[in-house]
Each structure stands twice: as structure tokens, then as C-alpha cells.
Amino acid sequence: MSLNRASEGTRDNLLTDFSARLGHDFKAPDLLRRALTHSSAVSATNQGDYERLEFLGDRVLGLVIADLLYHRFPKEPEGSLAKRFAGVVCRDALAEIAREIDLGSQLIIAKAEEEAGERDNPALLSNACEAVIAALYLDGGIAVAKEFIERYWIRLIEADRKPPRDPKTSLQEWSQGRGLSVPKYQILSREGPDHNPIFTVSVTLPKLPPMIGTGSSKRAAEQAAAEKLLFEVERN
Secondary structure (H helix, E strand, O other): OEOOOOOHHHHHHHHHHHHHHHOOOOOOHHHHHHHOEOHHHHHHHOOOOOHHHHHHHHHHHHHHHHHHHHHHOOOOOHHHHHHHHHHHOOHHHHHHHHHHOOHHHHOEEOHHHHHOOHHHOHHHHHHHHHHHHHHHHHHHOHHHHHHHHHHHHHHHHHOOOOOOOOHHHHHHHHHHHOOOOOOEEEEEEEEOOOOOOEEEEEEEOOOOOOEEEEEOOHHHHHHHHHHHHHHHHHHO
16 A cells, blocks of 8 residues: 555555455554554654564564474474574565565555565565564464464475485585585684683585684584585585
8 A cells, every 4th residue: 555545445445355364353453554554654644664563573473483393393403493493484484475465565655665666575575574463463462473374384384394404414415416525624713711612613625615614512613614615615
């Protein structure tokens, strides 16, 4: 909804239709209206934008997704769950869901943003999607927000049932698949107190520049270095 093309009555009707798409009848429709209001439209609408709701929605989404992953993959370690989590709460995942529910067409934005194509801006869509989740949570509680998240995110979660591979394993498989020697890791330094050390590690492969990673343990530093080298070889 751009401010120049939608009357108040039209906006209310569109919000009602969008509420039905979300699967929730809002007791406080202004919550949803605020969740869809971009900062560019605040002065014309005399109401706040979605930024505070975005903050809350990010946390609600994180809690629900973490709970889903924890129960859906009971044998996976924390590292694998964290990788799955990052993949389904990222900007691109949120923008994908936003497009699926046609959130962009509901945004209340100024004419300049409309003409600049902001309705399909991934960052804007992901922020507004988080705000919508917050509005569902505030209006209907965690059960309503969870039902919405499960309905649209389960496909993303189920898209790859295999546990994510750690960077060290992936790098070794890459090098072996090309007949190279296994990656070599070397501790360059260990700094800090015993209760909070910082390790710096390098990783090398033939004919490739060494990469350096840091971490709170030797393994974490090796993983960080391997991830950097993986990025380099996959880019070239």
C-alpha cells in the first residue's frame, strides 16, 4: 500500500485480507498496520514504523526455530544445529517467506520508496516479516506466532535433512577430491588467560595461499581458518 494510492478504507480491507492469509484475526489491527509501516511513511500516517516490532520479532523467530530444530534433530550437536539455525533465520530466508505471503504488496511506504522498487528489497522484506511475527506474538501470544512460523518455515528446515558438514571436513573432502594432500594446520599463537584463551591457526594446501583463523579453542580456530580457505577455493 503506497500512501498515494490507497484510502483508509481500502487499507483496512487489505489488512483484513492479509490477516486471513496470516491465519489470525487481529484483536488490535493497529499492531499489524504498524508492522507493515516503513519509516518513510511515519509522518503521513501519524503512527510508528515497524522497527521496534522487528527487534521483538527477530527474538520470537529465533526462539521458535531453535525449539523446532532442537526437537527435530535430537542427535545433532550444537554446532550442526547452529548452522541449520543460521540458514533459516537469515535475511534471504525471511525475504523468501515474505514473498510467499505477498508481504511486499501490503507495505505502507512513501511514493519515493514505491518508485524505487523497495517493495521487493530483500532487507526491507525481511525486516517487515520479523515485525509481522512480533505483531502475531503480541496480539495472539506465542502459540499464534509459532503456528505461523511452523507453517512457513518447516519447508526450509526439511529442505536438507543431512547434518551440515563442518568446514574442516568439507575442506578435506575438497582437497582429496582433487588429488591434493590433506590440509595442514599450524598453531601460530595462543594468547590470553587460561580461562579465556585466543588461538590463532593457519591452514595450507599446495598452490593456495595460507589462511588464518582465530577462536577460543584450537578446533574453533582451525574451523575458522578452514572456512576462509573454502571460501577462497569455491570463489575461484
